[in-house]
Amino acid sequence: MRAQKKSAPNNERLAEVYRTAAQIILRKGYDATSVNDIANALGMTKAGLYHYINGKKELLFDIMNFGLWELDEEVATPARAIADPVARLRFIVGAHARLVTRGQGAITILVDEVTALTPAQQRKITKSKRKYFDFLRGTLDELKAAGKMQDVDTTAAAFSLLGMINWLSRWFQQGGALDEEQAADQIVRIALHGLLRPARLKAVSGER
Amino acid sequence: MRAQKKSAPNNERLAEVYRTAAQIILRKGYDATSVNDIANALGMTKAGLYHYINGKKELLFDIMNFGLWELDEEVATPARAIADPVARLRFIVGAHARLVTRGQGAITILVDEVTALTPAQQRKITKSKRKYFDFLRGTLDELKAAGKMQDVDTTAAAFSLLGMINWLSRWFQQGGALDEEQAADQIVRIALHGLLRPARLKAVSGER
DNA sequence: ATAACTACCGACCGTCCGGTCGGTAACATA
């Protein structure tokens, strides 16, 4: 019967619900996360949480939509304004990677849990992911047409990029050897230039 | 008088249990897969399945161990025999990628579900993964020492490699545009040479 | 002062889960 604190009035609280839920689901997985886990992390009961959400599935769906919206806002939309495909690719990879390392945006990852959704929800999420993927691959196609790309399949390349970026969330940790910017920068370099030095000439030497 | 002894049952059938369980868990995730799902897929009841397994966790643990053993047998061990680090890296990436695309071995992936295990089991799996990771990074370190690598962090590079390879299981499909060999080959190319053509003597991009 | 609304909670429900237990039918061995 004790009144909890009530500092956050409007639907600022809803945003907090999403943020908290996303973090927990990202860490433990959707199925392993109970509605109670989320409620407790928010300092309320399950019944209280149901004041904000309409169901576990819908919560997941909303979070995914938020993550994809964020990806569009912070990566795809700004990228579309960059004419040069090399600069654009560099921006996409860096901005997306930064979105992942900046914890918050790691939301994107749980797009994997798509199988937990209803077919209708799945369709919407898949369509959204597809749009982003096509944009990414489109940039690679441009690059290829301009003769600036290695001889690799653009589909495989786009997926590989996403693999590298999404995997970041599994190993990157705040306070580690690399900070957010450095980690994103490493991903960009590896993606664009690969691991090996171009060994055209027999030159075996120097560091820069 | 509980007969709580070690299991020494029919090996062929036990292998089938592992294979079937791995496939289902890989597709649906560990938590979303019930023991009943696995039993039904094998054409038996849950109680019948318990004749072969000692628990859901232990089943997962056994499957992970098998996957990691397979990785060691088919990738790490042969790779250790290759002296040249460039050839060795090429082999590791290709062989690991092929293990993933060849469906069966995709078992490796569910190493992600490590949080579902008991702490003791987790320790064993983590140690095993770590060993493989160190071997991979060690090869990159060698490469770097030989002046044959781009200027990137070997830890970030090793994780990026694993990200690309593991992500394969999400998009690669039998009968698609790329077959198993081609997909693995694409991964190798992208990993070793990157996406962009080396800008001949000018440029030096990647500066900030 | 009252009515309406917001932000919660305790108690409860039906379902499904992992896991157990006492069987049993089929076959091998002696």
Add this chain to the structure above:
DNA sequence: TATGTTACCGACCGGACGGTCGGTAGTTAT
């Protein structure tokens, strides 16, 4: 024929899960 052993199954259990419902304090609007 008797005795094990293997490979299962039906019935059951305690508990956790997602979800509902009838409240109730506090806030705001009239």
